[in-house]
């Protein structure tokens with residue numbers, strides 16, 4: 001089946017706007033699939049991290065030597081929680097290290113409201129994490145194959161020469177929270193989504209696999225590319241952080257650029273743009 | 287042109303909305319779904335058999351865990367779980383350097399065995415420098431010396447219907463009214479016959495210390511630490527894991543962890 005890429009379906013009362021089909025069915029379904037996956041993966045991942053809240057560089061964890069770069073912990077004497085990053089220690093009582101669970105102080109790296117299950121439960125966290133990890137991988141495969149077949153990747157995501165030229169202007173517009181509604185992603189969106197889909201997603205999956213001793217025996221190279229199992233764990237954590245940062249900016253941008261129009265577009269596919277011919281040429285939209 | 291400017295209030299609102307959306311998930315509302323017995327939990331658990339089948343298919347069961355150099359051993363092997371069993375039978379054996387210890391092999395075998403440490407040490411030995419990966423997230427490299435489990439199983443002549451090797455251990459994990467629970471674990475015959483699966487009696491060129499599972503502990507290099515039963519007392523070959531305790535094949539498995547710990 002050939003899907004008409006950007007079909008104009010209705011024209012609207014307000015003279016120079018019109019509704020277009022912005023997102024294909026599979027773009028919408030896969031988008032919600034990874035929103036769900038990443039929600040569960042993040043919270044169960046923090047649960048797993050809590051079982052040993054220390055990150056190292058290399059193959060092994062230094063108990064008798066030091067290769068740790070991050071630690072979250074509690075000082076029982078003073079009743080304070082801390083994060084120690086490259087030897088710089090910050091007091092994080094109430095949030096990291098020590099936080100309230102059901103009204104009582106408890107010593108745990110990430111607080112109960114950020115983990116799944118909420119109580120300390122490594123087994124449960126692993127069950128959730130690996131289920132949604134598979135779900136995530138299948139979603140990405142479906143997205144990749146359909147995106148290559150229906151042209152979404154080539155037409156909507158790979159930046160062209162025009163995009164590279166307007167990158168700076170688009171970037172400044174986004175910083176100023178100034179948005180234009182046009183049919184296509186603007187350059188800064190292509191770049192951000194492209195990096196998330198082609199760089200961040202694959203790296204977070206591969207660094208996860210690199211931690212699996214079974215997978216490590218099958219493809220030793222994957223673990224070595226990351227510089228050892230413990231570095232892979234650190235990379236996995238770092239990319240979780242990057243994705244969370246993307247998520248927050250993503251939400252701010254959508255709220256700022258007109259959430260009703262945009263959320264409708266990623267749910268139903270319909271998106272309202274300016275019909276004025278002038279707006280289609282130059283720097284564009286959100 | 288229709289350009290939209292954000293107000294500070296709206297930005298604050300966004301941030302709060304995002305934060306509370308995350309908090310909503312972490313709150314205990316989703317917890318019941320993850321509790322054992324819930325249908326959702328059963329669905330989540332299906333991912334583990336998928337991981338198992340895919341890894342077995344990719345490795346055809348024979349891939350080797352990476353082996354390291356002596357120079358990679360930078361510290362004592364980190365000890366976890368039981369590190370000093372208090373069981374009387376164990377303490378009696380330990381007081382005598384385990385000279386009265388013998389490993390029992392039984393179940394679906396043609397030839398039941400009882401092997402003391404001297405006999406085990408005289409069998410062909412294998413030494414391997416491997417990385418121990420704990421389910422908690424840490425790793426530690428050490429050199430393990432022992433006898434391949436395949437050597438022992440060949441001596442015991444397994445029946446064709448034997449599918450799993452079950453390890454019963456000396457160390458008590460819980461004491462309750464209905465008696466105490468000692469550690470137990472199981473692996474299937476593919477892992478049992480794998481060349482790196484050994485019963486170790488040596489660590490870093492010395493006798494295996496009590497903290498790391500003396501006198502004998504299992505090494506299943508392609509899986510996480512809880513599979514590597516310490517303080518092994520006997521090995522029983524069985525056709526199914528259903529009849530072992532709560533039926534999931536191990537102490538931690540009966541408490542929610544996956545039987546396949548290759549991930």
Ligand code: HEM
Pocket residue numbers: 022027031034035038039156185189193196197247250251254262263265266286
């Ligand atoms: C962690 C969760 C999320 C991730 C990783 C994510 C990622 C992405 C990616 C990669 C795209 C581009 C999709 C493509 O072109 O194939 C996208 C688009 C979009 N996302 Fe998300 N998203 C997440 C959550 C959300 C949520 C919760 C909302 C709703 C409030 C949302 C609303 C949108 C919208 C409206 C677009 C289209 C933007 C446009 O048409 O200009 N996303 N997202």
